[in-house]
Amino acid sequence: MIIRHDNWSCVALAFLLAAAPAGGARAQTAAVPVAMSFEAAVRRLETTSPALSGASHAERAARETAAAVATLRRPLVTASAQYLEFQKTLSVDLTGAKQSALGDTQDFLSGLPGTLPPAFQDIATDVTNRLSQALPGLFSAIPDSLSYRYRDDVFRPTVQAIVPLYTGGAIPAIQRGARAGIDAARARTGQARDAARINLIRAYFGQGTAAALARSALESRDALDRLLSDARKLEAAGVIARARVLEAQVARDTAERGYQRAALAQSTARDDLARLLEVDAVDPTTPLFVASRPLPPARTFLGREADIAQVRQADAAGQIARAGVDLAKSRYRPQAFGFGEYNLNRGNALPTEPDWVVGAGIRYTLLSNVDRGHTLNAARETAAAADDAAREARKAATGASLKAWDLVEGARRSFLLLDSSLAAARENLRVQQVSFREGEGTLTAVLGAEAALASARAERAAIAYEYDLALAGLLASTGQLDAFADHLAAADIKIETGARP
Structure with missing residues (x-):
């Protein structure tokens, strides 16, 4: 008969493996782990994360773009x-000018003798007659047109x-859109920071959880090793049958396989955190935590939608879209x-x-070769879509906050209920072991008690990890992820995971 005693550990290990990057676990190279608190890990992440660096560059680019268009009114x-x-x-x-000049000259000559004294009039008349006869020939020598050609360089x-x-409002619209672009980039930076920190919380406390599960699996395997040894001694003494020894052997081998899976999961979690922080190995010094006191009511976490990165990004997109409407209107002016x-x-x-x-x-x-009416309608539809997206983001944030609050409270209550279960499982195992050694109890009862204790230990670490992740999700969904460290410091239950050597 095979006793399945590792349900919770299997669930937790499957979660850790699914959350870790693809590639599987690999053998950890010999490296001295860097002892690092969660706060130190956050500071380290801010200097090593390409996602955060890229978001910062994008935000600075948006600021430079806004500064570039701020001077559009300058000459x-x-x-x-x-x-x-x-x-x-x-x-x-010159044709008209020649004829006019000829006529004027002839008129002048014909009137000239009358202006002289009588003694000279005959002589003047003879001279003017000769000139009048010669004028057509003289004027015919003048060309009918004059052409002048000039070449130069300048x-x-x-x-x-x-x-x-x-500009019909185009410049103010462009400037408002650029300023809204800064808000959108700042929101994306906040979103990237929240995503990076949640990933760090997953990896940092995930390594501790994996270590706790591996330690629990190791304790179960060692306990079943001792039980198998006791069973063989009792068999040699003729107290129990060979079948009970085989049953103990099967249970021990099952525990060994569970431990091997837990060890691989721990190696994967260790590699995951090391890659995230770009170090060879990390020794997390901040344990898993749970607050015994409940959080404030869920309604106190609502109404903070304007602080959420996704909502701020949606609002900025709406501002950009409305600036696009004004820009489209300016084409009519x-x-x-x-x-x-x-x-x-x-x-x-x-x-x-x-x-x-x-x-x-x-x-x-x-x-215009671009239909301005359709352009304006498209801009208005884009603005309407952005407004709808902003409302949907607020609704989604409210739903996520309520769901995350329920997860946090459920994990807290489950964890507190485990204390009595864990104590009872330890006592039950002790009683069953004593009864078995004295020949009064059965091996099946001992295996069941060991499985119950192993499940309680694994469940305790897994639920603490669930609490921490749910709390991070709640704070992120309300724009308060920076307060995670405050909740960590205020928690009155700390779960040492044995992650350190």
């Missing part, structure tokens, strides 16, 4: 230089400036701007170029 000043080689051709039509350095005067330009090489400027110019302009998009 944009640029300097440019151009080297130009150009050719200019000018053509002037070096053109200029300074330009443009300043936004009115005009934009006004001021501008100016100054030529730094006026002596070599083109004739048509000003020395400097300042002005103001306004621009309005009459027809």
Whole structure:
């Protein structure tokens, strides 16, 4: 008959193995463990965790982005230089000018003799007649058009400036979105910190729990070793049958397998914590803990949703989405701007170029290749989705807080009830062992008592671990995970796990 005496230890070991990273346990290399309290482990995690480092970088990036767009209202000043080689051709039509000049000259000559004294009028008339006859030939020598071609090169350095005067609300929307991005990044940092600390709590106290389970399994195996030895002596004395010895042998072998599983789980837990803190081996000095007094009522943990990282991240996403709505609205509005330009090489400027110019302009998009109505509707729907997500995050946080409070209280009550059970299991085992040695008790009764004691020991460590994890979950779900160390210090029950050599 095989007595199954390790139910709670199997459950706890399965939990620890499932929570540990994949890869299985490996042989621990010879390394001097670093004695480390939980507070020291938290400080170590903050300096070694890539997740925390990455979140910090992302938060700084969001701050730099917000600082970058905070100056969008400043003028944009640029300097440019151009080297130009150009050719200019000018053509002037002289046909009309020639005819007008010929007519004017002929009219002038025809009226000239009348302005002279009578003695000279005949001479003047003869001269003007000859000139009038010669004028068409003289004017015909003048071309009908004049063409001028000019080639040159110009070096053109200029300074330009443009300043936004009115953007339809685009700049404020962008700046609000960037500031909300800081809130979202800060919330993600808090979420990453909470996740990292909960993982540390799992690994740190998980190593202690695994050590306690391994120690309990070892004690059970050693007790069954002694029981097997006593059974063989009683068999040799003819007190018990061979079948009872075989029963003890089966129970002892079962305990050995349980111990081997517990030892592997302890090795896995040790490796898990060492990798997390980036050391060769860790010797946790802070034991598992349970508070005998109940926590404040569950309702006192509610109403703190604004402090929860997930909720803060959802709220920031809503702010970003509402900024997107304002940005979409700005595309319906005009934009006004001021501008100016100054030529730094006026002596070599083109004739048509000003020395400097300042002005103001306004621009309005009459027809866009992106439908502004659909863009605005999309932004509004995104904002509505973000608001719904924020409400859902608050509901989820409330539900998680109530569930975590129930887990903490259930673990506390179960742990306190184990004290009497553990004492009774020890006394029962002692009585059954004495009865068996005196030939009055049965081996089955001793095996049952040993199994009950082993189960109580394993259950005690497992429930303490459950209490610590549930407490961490409760504090995280209410945005108070930083208070975990305070609860640890205030706990009046400490469970030494035997994790240290």
